[in-house]
Each structure stands twice: as structure tokens, then as C-alpha cells.
Amino acid sequence: xxxxxxxxxxxxxxxxxxxxxxxxxxxxxxxxxxxxxxxxxxxxxxxxxxxxxxxxxxxxxxxxxxxxxxxxxxxxxxxxxxxxxxxxxxxxxxxxxxxxxxxxxxxxxxxxxxxxxxxxxxxxxxxxxxxxxxxxxxxxxxxxxxxxxxxxxxxxxxxxxxxxxxxxxxxxxxxxxxxxxxxxxxxxxxxxxxxxxxxxxxxxxxxxxxxxxxxxxxxxxxxxxxxxxxxxxxxxxxxxxxxxxxxxxxxxxxxxxxxxxxxxxxxxxxxxxxxxxxxxxxxxxxxxxxxxxxxxxxxxxxxxxxxxxxxxxxxxxxxxxxxxxxxxxxxxxxxxxxxxxxxxxxxxxxxxxxxxxxxxxxxxxxxxxxxxxxxxxxxxxxxxxxxxxxxxxxxxxxxxxxxxxxxxxxxxxxxxxxxxxxxxxxxxxxxxxxxxxxxxxxx
Numbered sequence: 001x002x003x004x005x006x007x008x009x010x011x012x013x014x015x016x017x018x019x020x021x022x023x024x025x026x027x028x029x030x031x032x033x034x035x036x037x038x039x040x041x042x043x044x045x046x047x048x049x050x051x052x053x054x055x056x057x058x059x060x061x062x063x064x065x066x067x068x069x070x071x072x073x074x075x076x077x078x079x080x081x082x083x084x085x086x087x088x089x090x091x092x093x094x095x096x097x098x099x100x101x102x103x104x105x106x107x108x109x110x111x112x113x114x115x116x117x118x119x120x121x122x123x124x125x126x127x128x129x130x131x132x133x134x135x136x137x138x139x140x141x142x143x144x145x146x147x148x149x150x151x152x153x154x155x156x157x158x159x160x161x162x163x164x165x166x167x168x169x170x171x172x173x174x175x176x177x178x179x180x181x182x183x184x185x186x187x188x189x190x191x192x193x194x195x196x197x198x199x200x201x202x203x204x205x206x207x208x209x210x211x212x213x214x215x216x217x218x219x220x221x222x223x224x225x226x227x228x229x230x231x232x233x234x235x236x237x238x239x240x241x242x243x244x245x246x247x248x249x250x251x252x253x254x255x256x257x258x259x260x261x262x263x264x265x266x267x268x269x270x271x272x273x274x275x276x277x278x279x280x281x282x283x284x285x286x287x288x289x290x291x292x293x294x295x296x297x298x299x300x301x302x303x304x305x306x307x308x309x310x311x312x313x314x315x316x317x318x319x320x321x322x323x324x325x326x327x328x329x330x331x332x333x334x335x336x337x338x339x340x341x342x343x344x345x346x347x348x349x350x351x352x353x354x355x356x357x358x359x360x361x362x363x364x365x366x367x368x369x370x371x372x373x374x375x376x377x378x379x380x381x382x383x384x385x386x387x388x389x390x391x392x393x394x395x396x397x398x399x400x401x402x403x404x405x406x407x408x409x410x411x412x413x414x415x416x417x418x419x420x421x422x423x424x425x426x427x428x429x430x431x432x433x434x435x436x437x438x439x440x441x442x443x
Contacts, residue, residue, distance in 0.1 A: 052097070052099055052100060055081070055103065056099065056103060059103055059106060059107070060072075060073050062106075062110050062113075063078070063105075063106030063107045063108070063109050063110035063111075064077075064078045064107065064110045065077045065078050065081050065107070073110065075111070075114050075138060076138075078107050078110060078111065079111065079138070079141050079142075079145065080271075081107065082104065082107040082108065082111070082145055083141070083144075083145060083148070084274060085100060085103065085104050085107075086104065086145065086148035086149060087148065087278050088100070090148070104149075108145070108149060111142060111145065112153060112154055112156075112157050115138075115139070115142050115157065115160055115164070116156060116157055116160050118138070118139070118160075119159070119160035119163055119164070120160075122163075123163075132167075134167070134171055134174065135164065135167040135168050135171045135175075137176075137179060139164045139167065139168070140168060140175070140179045140182055140183060140186075141182070142164065143161070143164055143165060143168060143182070143183075143186045144182040144185065144186055146161065146186075147182075147185055147186045147189050165186070165187075165190055165192075168183055168186065168187065169187060169192050169195045172187075172195055172198060172199045172202070173202070175199075176233075177203065177206060177217055177219075177233045177236075177237065178229075178232055178233040178236040178237075180199045180202060180203055181199070181203055181233075181236035181237045181239065181240040182236055182240070183195075183196075183199050184196045184197075184199040184200045184203070184240045184244060185239070185240055185243060185244070187199065188243075188244055196244065199240075200240060200241070200244055200245065203237050203240065203241075204241075204250070206218070206219075207237075207250075207254075209253060210407075212364065213256070213257060213260050213407070213408060214253050214254060214255070214256030214257030214258075214259075214260055215250060215253035215254045215256070215257060216234065216254070216257040217230070217233060217234065217237070229271070229272070231258070231261065231271075231272040231275045231276060232271070232272075232275050234254060234257060234258060234275075234279065235258075235275040235276070235278060235279040237254065238251055238254050238255065238258075238279045238282060239278075239279070239282060241254070242282045242283055251282075254279075255279060255280060256341065258276050258279050258280060259280070259341060260408070261276070261409070262276070263343060264408055264409065264410040265409060265410065293305060293336075294334060294335070294336050294342060294344070295334070295335045295336070296332070296333070296334050297332070297333040297334075297335075298320065298325070298328075298329050298331075298332050298333075299320065299324070299325035299326065299327070299328035299329040299331070300324075300325060300328055301320070301325055303318055332346060364406065364407050364408065365404070365405070365406055365407075365413075366404075366405045367402060367403070367404055367405075367415060368402070368403040368405075369400065369401070369402055369403075369417070370385065370400070370401045370403075371385075371386040371392075371398060371399075371400055371401075372384060372385055372386060372398070372399040372400075372401065373386055373390075373392055373393070373396040373397070373398060373399075374396070374397040374398070374399055375396065383399055386398075392422075397426075398423060400417060402415060402417060
């Protein structure tokens with residue numbers, strides 16, 4: 001089993017050795033080689049047991065987890081680990097193993113104690129005449145974890161829990177989108193259905209739908225705080241809609257966005273991966289089902305592409321050699337029957353005179369190329385646009401501007417801009433650059 005990036009080596013413009021995808025391709029190959037272990041239940045159970053033992057070893061006596069081994073407990077790290085554990089098996093109704101539940105109880109006891117301290121400090125401040133502070137991310141997350149646990153809070157925390165709950169019900173409008181989704185769940189469980197419905201309606205108003213991308217939140221990709229990560233926000237919203245709404249169309253559209261992120265990005269964060277898996281396994285239509293094959297028709301010939309035990313990735317390669325089929329290969333038809341999502345791409349390579357090449361772009365990606373001649377006019381350097389009326393001259397220094405337009409986040413975009421035969425490069429070395437949030441490499 002080899003990464004698709006390392007197949008079809010004859011496609012010279014996309015050789016893995018020339019692209020930023022090389023290391024990812026090698027990593028993906030390793031992943032695919034181990035894919036068979038997913039179907040080995042004994043191996044999976046052994047790995048789960050080892051992971052559980054390691055997690056238990058990292059838990060401190062007070063029930064918390066720390067950033068690094070040897071450090072004191074962190075409420076933020078403990079909150080995240082506890083959230084992940086409580087989500088395990090939530091949609092599959094699988095009971096947590098006794099060892100895992102023991103870790104959960106220990107972490108909850110730690111959080112109950114920490115949040116009781118927060119409550120007491122705020123009460124002391126209020127007695128001194130200070131203004132009541134707004135609800136924090138930590139307080140909202142605490143209420144959400146109690147909701148996931150489903151067994152209430154200790155008697156000592158009843159007043160603190162009620163205090164935080166009242167703050168939450170008054171603060172819905174100013175919450176982040178992720179916290180608003182959690183608030184909808186918490187408030188509904190507490191019987192505050194009106195406030196819950198308002199939070200859910202606000203979430204929906206902030207979404208944008210595009211057929212090719214799915215439904216998502218239209219805000220910047222760079223988070224300002226931990227709880228504003230795009231994937232975490234999307235997953236929190238999916239969970240709220242799945243639990244409180246019967247609009248399966250909306251949630252399926254949001255799951256399409258989750259899958260679309262994997263098409264264009266390499267998730268280097270286990271946090272995003274865990275969040276995405278949780279969202280896709282929630283109730284509703286199975287967007288991952290693969291109960292039907294794809295039929296591809298090219299130039300009058302038709303092939304079926306499906307998955308099987310020996311072809312897990314559903315990969316098939318066909319080489320068309322007869323002239324009649326090649327001549328009609330401009331028309332490609334892909335059809336699919338059955339449920340589930342499917343994506344595909346078409347790579348076409350051909351030779352053409354440079355002067356006959358026109359701008360090409362799709363709805364998702366387009367590239368514009370403009371050529372300038374660097375000349376001196378009125379004692380100053382100027383960039384003059386090269387046109388038929390203003391052609392290049394021998395000795396001109398040429399500046400090429402490439403403008404890339406995307407409608408979604410992508411981790412890698414490779415563009416090869418070849419030199420014309422009459423040009424001589426001034427710099428043969430690779431150069432990196434870009435702007436904040438965008439890294440570029442060219443040569």
C-alpha cells in the first residue's frame with residue numbers, strides 16, 4: 001500500500017520529490033501500511049490498554065493532568081482530557097471501562113474543587129462591592145463537562161453550579177460560537193429552553209452554506225483563543241444541532257465541511273483529528289458510508305472504481321492508448337449511486353504553444369500571471385506592463401507576478417512557473433517569503 005502521491009511517477013509536474021508534499025507522502029505511506037491493523041481487534045485492544053495505562057500514569061494524585069510530566073496540574077489540560085474521555089462512546093452508548101471511569105471521577109473531583117475556589121473568590125469580590133465578572137471559558141466548559149457526565153455535582157458545589165448557570169443564561173449573546181453551542185446544550189438540560197433555543201438560532205445565523213464546501217462559520221481561520229479553533233467550533237455546533245434539532249440536513253452539511261478540511265489540509269494536530277472523528281460519528285446520516293462504487297466514463301470507455309478488502313483505498317489506474325479514445329477523452333463523466341460522499345480530481349497534461357495558453361481557473365482556485373519589464377524612465381525604476389504594444393526588449397529585467405485566489409484554507413499549493421527560452425534566471429536558489437499567515441517558496 002503506497003501513498004497516491006508516490007504513484008504515477010510519470011506525471012512529471014507533480015513529482016513528490018519536487019513538492020512540499022514529499023514528507024507528507026512518506027508519512028501517508030506509513031499510515032496506509034499500518035491500515036490493516038485497524039481491522040485487527042486484538043491489536044487495537046492492546047493499543048487501547050497501553051494508551052490507557054500511559055494516561056493513568058500521567059494523572060496526578062489530585063486527579064489533574066499537567067502540561068508536562070513533573071509540572072503541577074493544569075485546569076485547561078485536565079478539562080480537555082476530561083472532555084475527550086466523556087465523549088468516548090457517547091453516541092455508540094458504550095460504557096466506559098472501569099479504569100477510565102476512575103480517571104474521569106478523579107478529574108471531576110479536581111475540577112469541582114477548582115471551580116468551588118473560583119466561586120468563593122467571586123463571592124468575596126461581590127461582597128466588597130465589585131462588579132460581577134462575566135462568565136469565562138473555564139466556567140462554561142465546567143458546566144458543559146457536568147452536562148456530559150450527566151450525574152450532577154456534589155452537594156458542596158450546588159450553589160457554585162447554580163451561580164455559573166445563571167451567569168451563562170444571561171451571557172449567551174456575548175459568547176464565542178463554540179461556547180454558544182455548549183451553552184445551548186447546558187441550558188436545555190437545565191430546563192432553560194428559551195435561552196437554549198436563542199443560542200441555537202444564533203449559531204445557525206452565523207453559518208454560511210456553499211454546495212461544494214458544506215456549511216461552516218464565516219470567520220477568520222486564525223483563532224484568537226484556545227476555544228475559537230475552527231474545528232472545535234464546528235464540532236461543538238454539530239453536537240448542539242444533532243442533540244437539540246431535527247434538522248439533519250443542516251448537520252450533514254456541516255459534516256461535509258469537516259471532511260472538506262481533510263481534502264485540502266494536513267492536520268498536524270491530534271486535537272483537530274479527535275474533534276473531527278467525534279463529529280462524524282454523531283448520529284445522523286452516515287456521510288462516510290461507501291456502499292456503492294463509482295463509474296468513470298472516458299471517451300466511450302467505462303470503468304468501475306470501488307473499495308474491497310484488497311483495495312481499501314478504492315484506487316484504480318487505467319492507461320488509455322488507442323487514438324480514438326484519446327481523441328474523445330476531453331469528455332469525462334463520473335456517476336455514483338448510493339449514499340455517502342465522494343470527491344475526485346482530473347489531471348490533464350499536454351503540450352501547447354505558449355502564446356495559445358489562456359488563463360484557466362476553477363471556482364475554488366485560480367491563478368493570474370502578469371509580466372512586467374523593469375525599466376528606467378525619468379530617472380526612476382518603473383515596472384511596465386508587457387503587452388503587444390509594449391513588448392520585451394533584449395536586456396530587459398523581467399518581473400513576473402502570480403496572483404493565487406482560493407475560496408478555502410489549503411496547507412499546500414504548488415505552482416511551477418517555467419521560464420521562456422529567451423530568459424536567463426538571475427537567482428537559481430529557492431527563495432521563501434510571503435505575508436503573515438502565508439508561507440511561500442519559489443525558485
